[in-house]
Amino acid sequence: MEAIYVQGIWVAEAFQSKTREYEDFWLFATHIGDPKAAFLIVFPLAFYVHRRTGVAVVWVAALSEWLNLVFKWILFGPRPYWWVDESRLFLKNKPQLQQFQCTCETGPGSPSGHAMITGAAWWVVASSLSSFLRSRTGSKLLAAVPFLVYSVLLAAVSLSRIFILAHFPHQVVAGILAGVMLGVLLNRTVPEWRSLVFFLCSSMALLLGALLMYTGLEQFGIDLSWSISLAKRWCSKSEWVRMDTAPFSSLTRDAGSLLGLGLAQFWKPGGWTLPWVPKTLCLALSSLALFHISQFPLPTVPPLLFYSLFFLRYAIVPQVVMVVVPGLVHLLTAKPKRD
Structure with a gap:
């Protein structure tokens, strides 16, 4: 594997050098591919267009990110931004590499979570839109357009991860393959009308399953926090190492989102039937609310408090999108019944 890593470093250096003028585009692409962007x-964008697709996005993104965490714990993949110095193979001929604010993620590197979750979640959107176009127009050419856009998006996100030194090329390829397969498989089993108990059990299964695995590997002497210390050692700026990129942040996001999805469907089964104009208003209000929720600072000490609040943050997301905002818009726009 050492030869693959060395080659990956030189590929990243060449890619940074040749596409430096597109830096803003690559940073935007990696932001769009962030797993939290799926939630x-x-x-919200998918939900207000087609309810089943929106529910599927949360379901597929949560399970895909959880599996990505498991794969990372098993595969122990390094990240380029710290491997290049930690390996001590480039002391005489050090490559000219640049780190960015979004470079210093703390989990292991293989497979790429951005590529994997983007590949899975956006597959749901692309396949739903393709089916709609095929049913309305009967054109195979138009039905292929969403998959073309999907491929371009996935390629841009994947290349951005190499550009910012978050992943080696082979880790990105692995993420793409895993994400597409999970998108196809999980999109067939979307629990749109399942009970709250189902979602509660699913949420707890993700939490307990990962914790049991973590504890079990620790008992065998495997330190699963090894990548966090390396991130802190080799990141250009200490403030770029954030807790919301840690493996347990991914875990609490996934578990919280599934519980929130179950609660949202429990409070208002089937939701509200709204015309397109109120739906557009719902999307705008939801996006504004989610932006402020995601930007609200959380205390990082003690860690248990941070992860608990992080869990609650993402449990709130489906409530806002599926219950609170549509309910408010329905209340404000509903025509009063005549006697």
């Missing part, structure tokens, strides 16, 4: 951006 905060893709989910």
Whole structure:
């Protein structure tokens, strides 16, 4: 594997050098591919267009990110931004590499979570839109357009991860393959009308399953926090190492989102039937609310408090999108019944 890592470093250096003028585009692409974007951006957009697709995005994104965490714990993949110095193979001929604010993620590197979750969550959107176009127009050409856009988006996100030194090329390829397969498989089993108990059990299964695995590997002497110390050692700026990129942040986001999805469907089964104009207003209000929720600072000490609040943050997201905002818009726009 050492030869693959060395080659990956030189590929990243060449890619940074040749596409430096597109830095803003690559940073934007990596932001769009962030796993949290599936919950905060893709989910509300998909939900107000087609309810089943929105529910599917949360379901697929949560399970895909959880599996990505498990894969990372098993595969122990390094990240380029710290491996290049930690390996001590480039002391005489050090590559010219630049780190960015979004470079210093703390979890292991293989497979790429951005590529994997983007590949899975956006597959749901692309396949739903393709089916709609095919049914309305009967054109295979138009039905292929969403998958073309999907491919371009996935390629841009994947290349951005190499550009910012978050992943080696082979880790990105692995993320793409895993994400597409999970998108196809999980999109067939969306629990749109399942009970609150189902979602509660699913949420607890993700939490307990990961914690049991973590504890079990620790008992065998495997330190699963090894990548966090390396991130802190080799990141250009200490403030770029954030707790919301840690493995347990991904875990609490996924578990919280599934519980929130179950609660939202429990409070208002089937939701409200709204015309397109109120739906557009819902999307705008939801996006504004989710932006402020995601930007609200959380205390990082003690860690248990941070992870608990992080869990609650993402449990709130489906409530806002599926219950609070549509209910408010319905209340304000509903025509009064005549006697």
